[in-house]
Amino acid sequence: MSQQTQSSNPMPAADAAQRRLVQVLFIGVFMAALDSAIVGPVLPALREAFGVDNRTAGLLTTVFSxxxxxxxxxMAYFSDRHGRRPVYLASVALFAIGSLCIAAAPDFDLLLVGRAIQGIGAGGIAPVASAVIGDVFTAERRGRILGLIGATHGMAFVLGPPLATVLTSTLGWRWLFLVNLPVALVVLWLGARSLPRQHSVxxxxxxxxxxxxxxxxxxLCLVMGISRLPDSATGMLLWxxxxxxxxxxxxxxxxxxKRQAQPLIPMDLFANxxxxxxxxxxxxxxxxMGGIxxxxxxxxxxxxxxVEYAGLSLLPLVLCSMVxxxxxxxxxxxxxxxxMVVFGFGLLTLGYLQSAVPQTGFTAFLVASVLIGIxxxxxxxxxxxxxxxxxAPPALRGTAQGLINIFNAVGTLLAxxxxxxxxDLDGGELTGFGHAYxxxxxxxxxxxxxAFGLKKKLAESTSPTSVGT
Structure with missing residues (x-):
C-alpha cells in the first residue's frame, strides 16, 4: 500500500506545479492584453484630464506599440541567454512600474513615459511565456495551453471596454492602471515559485x-514609415x-x-x-487582426x-475568436x-471577401464576422x-517566439x-472600405x-524540462 502511494504522489505534484505555471503565464499575458483593450475607451477621459487633442492622445498607442x-x-534574446524566469519576471515588473507611472502622472509627457515603460515590459511577456511552454510541456499538451494563451486577446477585448467604463465612471481613469499593480504582484509571487529556474541554452x-x-x-524607421503613409502632406513627404x-x-x-557568434536575430532561422x-x-x-x-x-x-453602439457589432466576432x-x-x-492554419485562413478569406460586399445586408455581415472570428x-x-x-533549436526558442510577435505586430500596423x-483615396465612404476589404x-x-507549403507532420521536438528545476 505504501509503495503504491509513493508511486502515485509524484504525478499529482507535477500536475499541480504545471497548473500553477499555466496560471502565471496566463495571468501575465492577459494583464498585458487587457491593458491594450482599455486604452481606447479611456482616451476621451485622458483628453479631458490633460487638455490634449485626438492626435496627441493617439501617441499613447504609437509609443506603446x-x-x-x-x-x-x-527580451527574447536575453531569455535565450540568461533564462526565461528572470526575463519574464523582469517584464512583468516593468509593466507594473509603467502602470504606476501612468496612474501617478501629473502631465501628459510623463503619461507617455509610463506608457513606453509598459510597452517595454509587454514586449517580453508573450514571447517568453510561449518559450516557457515549449521548454516545459510535452507536445501533446502544448496545443491546448497555447490555445488558451491565444484566447486571452479575445477575452481582453470582451472584458476591457466594460471594465474601463465602470472604473472610469466610478473611481476615475487612474484606477484602470492601478489595478495592474496587485495583479503584477501576484504574478511575480507565483512566478518566483513556479517558473523553471534553468533551461538548456x-x-x-x-x-x-x-x-x-x-x-x-x-x-523605428519601419514603424514610422508605415504609420506616416496615409498622413497629411508632411507624412507623404516623410514616409x-x-x-x-x-x-x-x-x-x-x-x-x-551573419558575423555574430550569438546574434540578436539569427539568420539561420530564416534558412529553415x-x-x-x-x-x-x-x-x-x-x-x-488589423482588418478588424x-x-x-x-x-x-x-x-x-x-457610433456609440458600433463596438457591439464586433461582439460575435470576439466571442467566436475566443471559442x-x-x-x-x-x-x-x-x-x-x-x-489548422489552412482552415483558419480559409475562413478568413471567406469572411473578409463577404465584408467587401456590404450591400448583401446586416445578416451577411454577421455571418462574415463569425467566419472572421473563428x-x-x-x-x-x-x-x-x-x-x-x-x-527552432531549443536554445533559440525565445528568439523564434519573439519574431512571431514582431511579424504579427508589423502585419497589424500594415493592415x-x-x-x-x-x-481615404475613395473618399472614406462605404465604397472605399469595400475596395479595401x-x-x-x-x-x-x-x-x-x-499555408499549403507547411509540412503535414512536424517533427517531434526535444523533450521538455521539468517544472521547478
Whole structure:
C-alpha cells in the first residue's frame, strides 16, 4: 500500500506545479492584453484630464506599440541567454512600474513615459511565456495551453471596454492602471515559485550590441514609415525616406548578424523553410487582426448603427475568436498545425471577401464576422507558435517566439495603414472600405495558398524540462 502511494504522489505534484505555471503565464499575458483593450475607451477621459487633442492622445498607442515592438527582440534574446524566469519576471515588473507611472502622472509627457515603460515590459511577456511552454510541456499538451494563451486577446477585448467604463465612471481613469499593480504582484509571487529556474541554452557570449542597435533603428524607421503613409502632406513627404532607411538598415542587419557568434536575430532561422513560411503567415495573421479595426466603420456606414453602439457589432466576432482559439488548441495535435492554419485562413478569406460586399445586408455581415472570428481564433491559437517551437533549436526558442510577435505586430500596423489609405483615396465612404476589404480578402487567399507549403507532420521536438528545476 505504501509503495503504491509513493508511486502515485509524484504525478499529482507535477500536475499541480504545471497548473500553477499555466496560471502565471496566463495571468501575465492577459494583464498585458487587457491593458491594450482599455486604452481606447479611456482616451476621451485622458483628453479631458490633460487638455490634449485626438492626435496627441493617439501617441499613447504609437509609443506603446513602438516600445513593445522594439523590446520583443531584446527580451527574447536575453531569455535565450540568461533564462526565461528572470526575463519574464523582469517584464512583468516593468509593466507594473509603467502602470504606476501612468496612474501617478501629473502631465501628459510623463503619461507617455509610463506608457513606453509598459510597452517595454509587454514586449517580453508573450514571447517568453510561449518559450516557457515549449521548454516545459510535452507536445501533446502544448496545443491546448497555447490555445488558451491565444484566447486571452479575445477575452481582453470582451472584458476591457466594460471594465474601463465602470472604473472610469466610478473611481476615475487612474484606477484602470492601478489595478495592474496587485495583479503584477501576484504574478511575480507565483512566478518566483513556479517558473523553471534553468533551461538548456548555450553559454552566453558577448552581447550583440551592433545587432541590437541596428534592429532598434530598423524597427523605428519601419514603424514610422508605415504609420506616416496615409498622413497629411508632411507624412507623404516623410514616409518614403523612413521606408528607404528601413530597407538599408535591414540589409545592414543581415550582414552584421551573419558575423555574430550569438546574434540578436539569427539568420539561420530564416534558412529553415518551415520557419520562413511560419513568419510570413504570421505577418498575414497580423494583417487579419488589423482588418478588424474598420469593421465598425462598415457597420455604421452600411447599416445605420450609431457610433456609440458600433463596438457591439464586433461582439460575435470576439466571442467566436475566443471559442475558435480554445477549440483549435485542443484539436491541434490531432489535426496538425498545417491543417489548422489552412482552415483558419480559409475562413478568413471567406469572411473578409463577404465584408467587401456590404450591400448583401446586416445578416451577411454577421455571418462574415463569425467566419472572421473563428478563423482568427484558429490562426492565433498556437499552430504557428508550435511550428516555431518544433523547428527552432531549443536554445533559440525565445528568439523564434519573439519574431512571431514582431511579424504579427508589423502585419497589424500594415493592415490598419493600408485599409485607411485605400478607404481615404475613395473618399472614406462605404465604397472605399469595400475596395479595401476586397484587397484584404485577396491577401488572405494568398496566405491560404502559402499555408499549403507547411509540412503535414512536424517533427517531434526535444523533450521538455521539468517544472521547478
Amino acid at each position: 513602438l516600445s513593445s515592438l522594439c523590446s520583443t527582440a531584446l 548555450a553559454a552566453p557570449g558577448p552581447i550583440d550590441l551592433a545587432g541590437i542597435t541596428v534592429t532598434l533603428l530598423f524597427l 518614403p525616406w523612413f521606408l528607404a532607411a528601413s530597407g538599408v538598415l535591414l540589409a545592414a542587419l543581415v550582414v552584421i548578424e 523553410r518551415q520557419l520562413a513560411f511560419a513568419y510570413v503567415l504570421t505577418l498575414g495573421v497580423g494583417f487579419s 479595426v474598420f469593421l465598425t466603420s462598415i457597420a455604421t456606414l452600411a447599416y445605420g448603427i450609431s 475558435g482559439s480554445m477549440a483549435a488548441g485542443r484539436m491541434l495535435n490531432r489535426l496538425g498545425a498545417r491543417n 478563423g482568427l481564433g484558429v490562426v492565433v491559437s498556437g499552430a504557428l507558435r508550435t511550428i516555431a517551437i518544433d523547428e 490598419v495603414t493600408c485599409i485607411s489609405a485605400i478607404a 476586397l484587397g484584404l480578402g485577396l491577401s488572405m487567399l494568398l496566405m491560404l495558398l502559402m
